[in-house]
Amino acid sequence: MTEKPAPDAPRETMHERVYRELRGRLIGGRVVPGRPVTLRGLAGELGVSPMPVREAVNRLVAERALTMTPNRRISVPEMTHARFEELVTARERLEPAAARRALPYLRRSDVNRLRKIDDALEEQLKTGNVEGYVAANHAFHFGIYGAAPSDVLVPVIESLWMQSGPFMRLVYGRVGTSWLVDYHEQAMDAVLARDADALAEAIRSDILDGMRHIGNSVFEEGEQSSKRAGTR
Amino acid sequence: MTEKPAPDAPRETMHERVYRELRGRLIGGRVVPGRPVTLRGLAGELGVSPMPVREAVNRLVAERALTMTPNRRISVPEMTHARFEELVTARERLEPAAARRALPYLRRSDVNRLRKIDDALEEQLKTGNVEGYVAANHAFHFGIYGAAPSDVLVPVIESLWMQSGPFMRLVYGRVGTSWLVDYHEQAMDAVLARDADALAEAIRSDILDGMRHIGNSVFEEGEQSSKRAGTR
DNA sequence: CTTTCGTAAATGTGATCACGCTTCAAAGGG
DNA sequence: CCCTTTGAAGCGTGATCACATTTACGAAAG
Structure with missing residues (x-):
């Protein structure tokens, strides 16, 4: 189901995997609005270095799926x-x-x-x-x-x-x-x-x-x- | 005019400045579709390290404003x-x-x-x-x-x-x-x-x-x- | 018991390096 | 002269570190 043949994809990068994981959590609602998200925390949880997490989170912030507080802290946006x-x-x-x-x-x-x-x-x-x-x-x-x-x-x-x-x-x-x-x-x-x-x-x-x-x-x-x- | 009071913005990060610069180029069409874009090239051109460019470009790829070829090369997407x-x-x-x-x-x-x-x-x-x-x-x-x-x-x-x-x-x-x-x-x-x-x-x-x-x-x-x- | 303050832990950001891979061009063989 | 080979340069990716700022926590003062 989650298989992606992707005939012309040379390899799946780590930040792609992290991104897909986080996207799944967001769409499925398996995260709580307002809860803070930290790079090192996610990195430890997913077993990767902070670097791929950083790229994935940055993408999600760009797509407004995560938000960055004025104090540069990342969190799941609260609904208004x-x-x-x-x-x-x-x-x-x-x-x-x-x-x-x-x-x-x-x-x-x-x-x-x-x-x-x-x-x-x-x-x-x-x-x-x-x-x-x-x-x-x-x-x-x-x-x-x-x-x-x-x-x-x-x-x-x-x-x-x-x-x-x-x-x-x-x-x-x-x-x-x-x-x-x-x-x-x-x-x-x-x-x-x-x-x-x-x-x-x-x-x-x-x-x-x-x-x-x-x-x-x-x-x-x-x-x-x-x-x-x-x-x- | 381009002044941003932003009462609760502590500072402008470098990758934000890079992002804004690139977005302006894209909206204004000051880039050519199909032309490759490189992190180190942009970094040198903008006078910053490749790191902020990397984050900005990643955002733009997420927003489909830039595209990543199957060979992991970044370029301005061609129109179909x-x-x-x-x-x-x-x-x-x-x-x-x-x-x-x-x-x-x-x-x-x-x-x-x-x-x-x-x-x-x-x-x-x-x-x-x-x-x-x-x-x-x-x-x-x-x-x-x-x-x-x-x-x-x-x-x-x-x-x-x-x-x-x-x-x-x-x-x-x-x-x-x-x-x-x-x-x-x-x-x-x-x-x-x-x-x-x-x-x-x-x-x-x-x-x-x-x-x-x-x-x-x-x-x-x-x-x-x-x-x-x-x-x- | 509440408030204040200072120190320590934790955060995102940016820089630098190593690695695998691709691209390109010059050298070599047909 | 054209095609193949091979090497170096350049690419994005990931890891690790240093740094400024912010948060968290506990101790001391009221």
């Missing part, structure tokens, strides 16, 4: 209402477009694969396995977006997921996952029907419903879909 | 038709949203500032100063988007501009800028009218018209080959 709204907006704008782009590349076999992922997802929801649900949800979405080769959209969307991951996981752990509803069925139906508009709309609804619900459950339920009139 | 389409899509989806978000923060004084930028832009167009035009266009767009504090949308959009910059500059230098039409007037009018829909539409048209025209002038129309184009 404004940042959450921005993430919802960016995801809602980009992911339907990525799905649209991927549609011509999605075959029936891909849909079968998606269905197996979605079945596993439902299973994780039943057993309340937050970790497994998050992983399955990620696999489902990127199983769609990644069907088309992408040098821009998919990397940006991955960055958005890294930024949302720790917070989402935190909220799931707090309010549970049983209330979750998704539009994965609609998305798969749309793929089979080769209906780009329906696919885009399914993805859009999936994002907006899920994240809006989360946002409202955590941040004060003041303004929802109203025109934002200065959140400051 | 597929990548260009992705960049257009991402910009067209995100920038109107960023403008919408910024509208409540835009005051009449900001519009006056934008108008001065746009006047300078027209002047650069008249004199055929490609470099100045690109800088003014950047200042105009981010003068809008940056009005609202943003931790997600604006950084992502900057990354998109870094990825487009070298190619755009190359095309401008080849086909000229006199044919350019923009929707800056419509955007400023929309801001004054507090019309979010009109503002978003002006930004959207500005992006689509400009970039579509460029794309069609460089890539063969109706072409689906992903053969690289536009560099020499």
Whole structure:
């Protein structure tokens, strides 16, 4: 699953491995927002020298998946209402477009694969396995977006997921996952029907419903879909 | 103008300065796609040790503004038709949203500032100063988007501009800028009218018209080959 | 018991070096 | 004259160290 043939990759560098490990932790929410991260600490934990960790962390800071405090200390960024709204907006704008782009590349076999992922997802929801649900949800979405080769959209969307991951996981752990509803069925139906508009709309609804619900459950339920009139 | 008060920034690190310098070159198109970039070369050119350059370049590779060849060599990425389409899509989806978000923060004084930028832009167009035009266009767009504090949308959009910059500059230098039409007037009018829909539409048209025209002038129309184009 | 202060540990940053690999060009053989 | 070989130079990567700054912790004073 995590295998990467990469026909023209001479070798995997250590900072790449560290980067992938940290990215997985962020998307899976296996890190706590606000917790400090240190180069030497991670180096010892991962069994490498501080140098590759430094490069990987630097990348993640560049992608806003980690943040650097004014005192030059690295930590998992804490979520704010404004940042959450921005993430919802960016995801809602980009992911339907990525799905649209991927549609011509999605075959029936891909849909079968998606269905197996979605079945596993439902299973994780039943057993309340937050970790497994998050992983399955990620696999489902990127199983769609990644069907088309992408040098821009998919990397940006991955960055958005890294930024949302720790917070989402935190909220799931707090309010549970049983209330979750998704539009994965609609998305798969749309793929089979080769209906780009329906696919885009399914993805859009999936994002907006899920994240809006989360946002409202955590941040004060003041303004929802109203025109934002200065959140400051 | 370029002064950064930054009330809580203890000091500017060297790799930050290097990063800003390189980002400026990329957005301004003062680098040539396909040209190799070396750590030691840049270090010597900028008068610093290879270490800060290494961190800055690593960030830019993470943001897809620079690319790493399979042989672990760094270079300015070459544009392909597929990548260009992705960049257009991402910009067209995100920038109107960023403008919408910024509208409540835009005051009449900001519009006056934008108008001065746009006047300078027209002047650069008249004199055929490609470099100045690109800088003014950047200042105009981010003068809008940056009005609202943003931790997600604006950084992502900057990354998109870094990825487009070298190619755009190359095309401008080849086909000229006199044919350019923009929707800056419509955007400023929309801001004054507090019309979010009109503002978003002006930004959207500005992006689509400009970039579509460029794309069609460089890539063969109706072409689906992903053969690289536009560099020499 | 609370507050203040000073010392020690820990942090990110930058410099320098060694290593494996690639690239390029000149020398050698066809 | 063209192709192959071979050597040196240059590349990114990782390790280790020194340094300035910040945090943490404990002791002393109130």
